[in-house]
Amino acid sequence: MRPARAILIWAVAGAAVAVPLALAALSPLLAWRSPVYIAAGFAGIVALGLLLFQPLAIGGFLPGLSPARRRRLHRFVGVALVAALVVHVAGLWITSPPDVVDALLFRSPTPFSAWGVIAMWAVFASAGLAALRRPLRIPPRWWRAGHLSLAVVIVAGVVAHALLIEGTMESVSKIALCGLVVAATVKLLVDRSKRRVTGRRAE
Amino acid sequence: MSSSLIDRRALLAAGGAALATGATGLLVPARARASGVAPTPSMRGGSNNYRPGAPIVERIGGGGFWMTGTVRRVGDGAPLAGQRIQVWAHTTEGYERDPESHGATLTDENGVFRLEMPQIVPAFGQAHGHLAYDSGDFQTVFLRPVMASSSDTSLEAHFVLQPA
Structure with a gap:
């Protein structure tokens, strides 16, 4: 790959996460929120940004990374994603416990809450499956099917959750980031299914 | 000429009666519906952060x-x-x-x-x-x-x- 193209890919991926964060930091809504609520909101935006790097890392779409480094990055980002998610939910819980309890029990009046909670459980399941893969010697085929299915649920849930919310994120940068997350995930799935068709060993 | 006037008057009367009937026909079901006004159900999440016994106030905070x-x-x-x-x-x-x-x-x-x-x-x-x-x-x-x-x-x- 030409260096110019490699730089462009990294720049676009970085900007797709940095620009929404910067624009959210300018949101007028922040003036009427406590530090805990603000931290909870930003943890959600960070989690959405981290989610973009999951298919990019493991799909080999980021230039200059060896397969071993891609996997390490994917694992590191996965752990960070779980941490951001915990901060997101805990911060919202501190801010308004009844709203979070309603969301967790799927009786919230806002549809995006249910999508968020579905995605949350899928993230925990996905991370748990990754942690237990070796101790339980989960067969590779089951592992791939399980982890990829959960990944699809996570991406669909997170994107629906983010798009339906009126919060601190600026609309255009939010839609762009969500679009990239979906595009990267679809590309990964297409690549994987092609690999299976051609009979090459899946990563 | 006079017969045409009567005809016209008859026509107006008939038209008026028809209009009145139509209007009544529209009003009656509306009143029937009103007599069955259904109670408002509580909305999901409506009671979140409710505080019993909040005082009666002129306005909350600075208003606007x-x-x-x-x-x-x-x-x-x-x-x-x-x-x-x-x-x-x-x-x-x-x-x-x-x-x-x-x-x-x-x-x-x-x-x-x-x-x-x-x-x-x-x-x-x-x-x-x-x-x-x-x-x-x-x-x-x-x-x-x-x-x-x-x-x-x-x-x-x-x-x-x-x-x-």
């Missing part, structure tokens, strides 16, 4: 935003005067759970209430308000109306109450 609505009786839909409605929201001046974000007002003789409060801002993903009827004469109802746009400066909610 209007929460309005009506309170009527189940069945005939008659307006209910002197009913206490509690209002709270996440506004430019405080959180839903803050005591100073809560206030109550009474309906007038037409069953209408209006309470000025600070501007509601989006919280937990939606710009929304909370209202409660909680005085005990009728069954308790919690509402959670959502603003069509977060730049709106008013929001309305309507109660149809049933006896406790």
Whole structure:
């Protein structure tokens, strides 16, 4: 790959996460929120940004990374994603416990809450499956099917959750980031299914 | 000539009668519906951050935003005067759970209430308000109306109450 193209890919991926964060930091809504609520909101935006790097890392779409480094990055980002998610939910819980309890029990009046909670459980399941893969010697085929299915649920849930919310994120940068997350995930799935068709060993 | 006048008068009379019948025909079902005014159910999440016994206030905080609505009786839909409605929201001046974000007002003789409060801002993903009827004469109802746009400066909610 030409260096110019490699730089462009990294720049676009970085900007797709940095620009929404910067624009959210300018949101007028922040003036009427406590530090805990603000931290909870930003943890959600960070989690959405981290989610973009999951298919990019493991799909080999980021230039200059060896397969071993891609996997390490994917694992590191996965752990960070779980941490951001915990901060997101805990911060919202501190801010308004009844709203979070309603969301967790799927009786919230806002549809995006249910999508968020579905995605949350899928993230925990996905991370748990990754942690237990070796101790339980989960067969590779089951592992791939399980982890990829959960990944699809996570991406669909997170994107629906983010798009339906009126919060601190600026609309255009939010839609762009969500679009990239979906595009990267679809590309990964297409690549994987092609690999299976051609009979090459899946990563 | 005269016969044509009569004809015209007959025509007008018949037309008037037809119009009257039509109007009555339209009115009767409307009144039948009104006599069956259904009670307002509580909305999901309506009671979140509710504080029993919020005081009756002139306005909540500095004002600038209007929460309005009506309170009527189940069945005939008659307006209910002197009913206490509690209002709270996440506004430019405080959180839903803050005591100073809560206030109550009474309906007038037409069953209408209006309470000025600070501007509601989006919280937990939606710009929304909370209202409660909680005085005990009728069954308790919690509402959670959502603003069509977060730049709106008013929001309305309507109660149809049933006896406790």
